[in-house]
Ligand SMILES: [Fe+2]
C-alpha cells in the first residue's frame with residue numbers, strides 16, 4: 231500500500247481497525263474524493279503546482295561531508311519529530327459553516343486548499359521517490375523525513391476539504407498527473423525556494439490572524455505556526471545540499487537563481503491576485519502580503535544565494551502589475567472562442583512574457599554568503 235498516497239484520515243484509524251475495515255474506509259473515501267477537486271489538481275499550467283522528477287542517481291551521489299555538523303543537527307531535529315501529533319483535529323478545530331459561506335469566498339478558498347494540497351503532495355511524491363531510488367543513507371534519511379511531513383500536510387488539507395464535500399484523490403494524482411523533469415540543480419533552486427516561501431506565507435498569515443482573530447474564518451489557519459516550521463526545516467536541508475557544492479551558487483548558476491527567484495515570486499503574486507475574496511476575508515491586501523512574503527523569503531535566502539531581487543524598486547511592482555494584468559486578460563481570452571479570441575490570447579501571452587522578461591532584467595542586489603547556512607525560524 232502506498233502510505234503517502236493514502237489520505238491521513240485513514241492512517242489515523244488504521245491502528246484500531248482490521249485490514250477489511252481499513253479497506254472499507256478507503257473505498258468510502260474514494261467515493262468522497264470528488265472528480266472536481268481531482269480535476270483541478272490535475273491541471274498543468276504555468277501557475278498551478280506541478281509534479282517533478284529528476285536524475286535521482288545524481289542526487290544520491292551528494293556527499294554531505296563538508297556540512298556534516300549542521301547536517302547531523304538538522305536530521306536529529308527532524309528525526310525527533312516535533313510535529314508528530316500536530317496534524318490532527320482537536321477541540322481547537324471549530325465548526326465550519328460551509329453552507330453559510332459566501333459562494334465567491336467558498337470557491338476561492340476551496341481553490342486555495344486544493345492548490346495547497348497539490349503543492350504539499352507534489353513535495354511528498356518527489357521526496358518519497360528519492361528515498362525509494364537512493365542508496366546513500368544521508369540522502370535517503372532526509373528524503374524519508376521530508377516525505378513524512380509533506381504526506382501529513384497534504385492529508386490534513388484534504389481532511390479540511392472533505393468537510394466541504396470535496397477532496398483530492400491523491401492516489402490517482404500520483405499515477406496520472408504529468409511529471410515535469412528538472413535537472414537536480416533546478417530541483418534545489420525551485421524546491422529550496424518553495425519551502426522557504428511556503429514558510430514565509432504560512433507564518434505571515436498566522437501572525438496576521440494572531441493580531442486579527444476576527445478574520446480567521448477557518449480553523450486550519452491555527453495550525454500554520456508549527457506547520458511552517460516543518461517547511462523551514464525542509465528549506466534548511468536544501469540550503470545544506472547546495473552548500474556541499476559551491477559551483478551551484480556561483481558563476482552562470484547565479485543567473486539561474488535569479489530566474490527561479492523571479493519565477494517563484496511572480497507566480498505567487500499572480501496566483502494570489504486571482505483570489506480577491508479570499509484575501510478580503512482574511513483582511514489582507516494581496517500587494518502588502520506579497521511584499522511581506524518576498525521580504526522574508528529574500529532575507530532567508532541570503533543564507534545561500536549570493537543575490538536577492540530588488541523588490542523595493544518601483545520597476546518591480548510595476549512589472550508585477552503588468553504581468554498580472556496580462557494574465558487576467560489571457561484568462562479572459564481563453565474563455566472566448568473565434569479568431570479574435572485567438573489573437574487576443576496571443577497578444578496577452580506576448581505581454582506576459584515581456585513583463586516577465588522586464589522583471590528578470592531588473593539589477594539584483596549582491597550579498598556575501600555566510601560560511602554556515604543554518605538559521606532558526608525568527609518571524
Ligand atoms: Fe509541506
Ligand SMILES: [Fe+2]
Nearest residue numbers: 353425461464
Ligand atoms: Fe516542505
